[in-house]
Amino acid sequence: MDTTSRTTLDEAFDSELTGDRTPSAAMLAWFLLHVERLDPELVPDAICDGRGDKGIDALIVDDEQSEIVLFQGKRMESATKTQGDNDLRHLLGAANYFVDEKAVEGLLASKPNHELRNLLTRNNVAQKVASGYKVRRLVLVTNASLDASAQGLLDAVSHQEPTLDVWHQDKLVAVAERVRRADLREETVSIRPATPVIAVDLEGEAKMAIALVRAHELVGLPGIEDLTLFARNVRLSAGNTRINKELAATVADPKEHALFPAAHNGITVLTNGLTIGEADIRLNGLSVVNGCQSLLALHRGRGALTPQLKILVKIVELPSRQSYISDTITYRANNQNAVNIRDQRSTDGIQLGLYRAVREEFGGEFEYVIKIGQTSQAARTLDNTLAAQLITAVLREKPWAAVRKVRLFDQDYHNIFAPDVNAHVLFLLELVNEACNVSREHLEGELKSAFASVRFTVAALVADVLRLSDRGAQLLADPSAWLPAKQQEVLSWLSERARDVVGNINGYVVDAATEAQEEKRDFDAKTVFKSASGIAPLRREIATVSRRVERREPGYLFDLAPSRL
Structure with a gap:
């Protein structure tokens, strides 16, 4: 070879x-x-x-x-x-x-x-x-x-x-x-942001920086003229389309520059190394996976740029070996899928109502994504497929059914998106999702590689721990009493309990496997998370352990006072 x-x-x-x-x-x-x-x-x-x-x-x-x-x-x-x-x-x-x-x-x-x-x-x-x-x-x-x-x-x-x-x-x-994903350009570049940088830790080792950047900074990036900067973008120049003509007219008119970031979706950049300094953002390698048309228009009209023309830039650092993160970002930034039942639901009253309610309640802080291709500048987003899975696991208490994606928007749709699901519930579910993602690194052995199914059991078990206290049950029933005012405190509690739950899962699987070996019978860890009977002993054990810890360490269960009564 x-x-x-x-x-x-x-x-x-x-x-x-x-x-x-x-x-x-x-x-x-x-x-x-x-x-x-x-x-x-x-x-x-x-x-x-x-x-x-x-x-x-x-x-x-x-x-x-x-x-x-x-x-x-x-x-x-x-x-x-x-x-x-x-x-x-x-x-x-x-x-x-x-x-x-x-x-x-x-x-x-x-x-x-x-x-x-x-x-x-x-x-x-x-x-x-x-x-x-x-x-x-x-x-x-x-x-x-x-x-x-x-x-x-x-x-x-x-x-x-x-x-x-x-x-x-x-x-x-x-x-x-x-x-194979196209290689990133290898240069190390420095970008000076025009606003304070928002730094976000993503799944695993990945992290993201978000800021407004003056167009002058962006048109000098390497690889624009020969298009190598956009190697991971599905489309390159779309030609002289109506949208590109309007974009060019906006770039040429200085009076439009101040409003540009409000009317533009921004660009997404992948990098192998991200360092946020006091005055700049340094990237070790880069590729633009969304925003090709905009950068090309800005580059062509660079002679008309003013300091007022800024653009929202999201920079995502790729962790080593976790190619699924790069694939997910690139795929979702560029591709459109064939119409399916989930797409068809995007225009019904339930989904449109939730989408608008989230926007009204949370503005640009959190957005509910109901269709493929929907872009967002929100700090947090929740895709409605993942929302349906989390509702199934957390509210309907059926984590084993959460992986049946086809059923979620078909046979089970109205049971999942029942009247108790509202904007604040969706925001709470996103916080639960973030807590579960953090806990993944604490899973051991085959459980980590099977996270796609295990994650919903983790979410369900965290919800079980919430239900053990009056305030925890109230949080699940009416998150608006706590969110968004106390989102950091809630997320901190959820993350700590998710890690505890994962520790219990690891121990439970090891003990069950050992017991099965001693009794000369089979034990399949993967089936634990695929049925009600499989996770029932685990749910009982975590409830028992949580109550025991609460007696020893008061405050272990959720007892955060609401921001409003």
């Missing part, structure tokens, strides 16, 4: 190296996301890579096609090692475990690792095979090139079923290059 290809693949795979995933499992996670295009929330549940996996490193059950797909991953540490036919033969042999129900039961009886056992049980594979499900595809994923023996075996079984599909170095590099 050449050095460039190896680096490309390592960077791609390691973006999924989270929690207790091995390098091989990270490669499979990346493959399931970008080649199989599996929902990110389902990826952790599909992987069973580890000692005793019987040659099966991942498994997907496709209920629409009544088929089972088996995956094996071979990530070579040596750049010179090639992929032989031995692993291919093992994968072909693994299909025999699924020829009938008896074979699956034999696999379960052969004491596979707990991840594979749990995966088979969780997906009811034995029963589905009995009902006619078949293994129709076998997929080997390797970062090495195939040797002659491997290629010969592939040719020999090319017309057999199940089909054997091998994703080797060259095929993976081609995908990695297509889905």
